[in-house]
Amino acid sequence: MNKQKKNKLEKKGWKFGSAEEFLGLSEEESAYIELKMKLSANLRKLRTEQKLTQVELAKVIKSSQSRVAKLETGDPSVSLDLLIRSLLALGTSNKDIARAISS
Template sequence: KISLAKIFQKKRKSKHLTQTQVAKLLHTSQSRVAKIEAGDPSVSLELLIKGLISLGTSRKTVGEYIAA
């Protein structure tokens, strides 16, 4: 889950988006996005996956990340 969090953060930064901008895409708060990126265990895997897909990661690639 922590490696997925790092991938999430890298994707967000590569798109030059702030945590606040991503929070709006995910209909959540900036602090929740910060928790995603920190690998906080209170963040659901579902939200992390939704975030990766929202940042342009294909479902297939997300599956590969999870399987790795």
């Protein structure tokens, strides 16, 4: 992961270990972030395919529009749990999730 991408993420609120300050992100950190990004993108894709607004999806997952927006924009405050629960709520199977992660 390059410096530019890192700055972009930091601007979004991501925090990185100080040991990585100059060395870039650890394998672990970037894999984790990449994973979330992929699931976020997948969630938005699924929602729009199903012609739902964020407000409508929020109802389905018993959350709020603002949290859906955060899920889809990769806000660091959202958990993998909520991301995956949301995908499952839209009918995604575990296999689909695996595919999204591998892609």
